[in-house]
Amino acid sequence: MDPRAADLLRRFVGELGGEVEVSVRRGSGRSERWETSTEIRETVTGFDPEQGVVELELRDGQTVRLHFDETQLVHLLDGAAADGTEAWGEPLSDEEAAARFLTVHLGESLATQEGHPSGWWEYEDGSFMPAPPWEAFARRRQRG
Structure with missing residues (x-):
């Protein structure tokens, strides 16, 4: 794996697993109050990083396995700082911006697509695509 691509994956992993603050409004009028919790x-x-694999457990207990192709990561790095x-x-x-973009792409993909039962997701052109591992492997071999 290209050292820049591996460094990007390390930075991406560093962005993951963070806490998010959730605020919920309870009641209305004079009894209205905000409750805040951290999740x-x-x-x-x-x-x-050498195989381009990141495994996650989501809040709901679902296991997600992400695979990254070196070429896709290097392409994402090019010009990421300006964007x-x-x-x-x-x-x-470039690395910080690309890692942030990966977290956005992951959140959008998980929110808008149903995963494959294997839990395998392939990163491709700014999106994570659910795919069984054997399909992802075959696509990588075709790209060569």
Whole structure:
């Protein structure tokens, strides 16, 4: 695996497993109050940067296995700093911006697509695609 791609995966894993603050409004009028709690989004249960694999356990107990192709990661890094600085309004390195984009792509993909029973997701062109491992492997071999 290209060292830049492996570093990106390490930074992405560092972005995962963080806490998110959830606020809920209870009641109305004079009895209205906000209750705030902290939740863990996901837990990283496995990581192999050389193979491009990250394994997660989601809040609901579901296991998700993410696979990243080196070429896709290197492509994502190219120019990510400029796009990330525009998106987040602060100067970012290519690696930091790309890692943030990966977390956004993961959240969007998990929210909008039903996963394969294997839990395997392949990162491709800015999205995670659910696929059985044998299909993902065959696609990687075709790309060569």
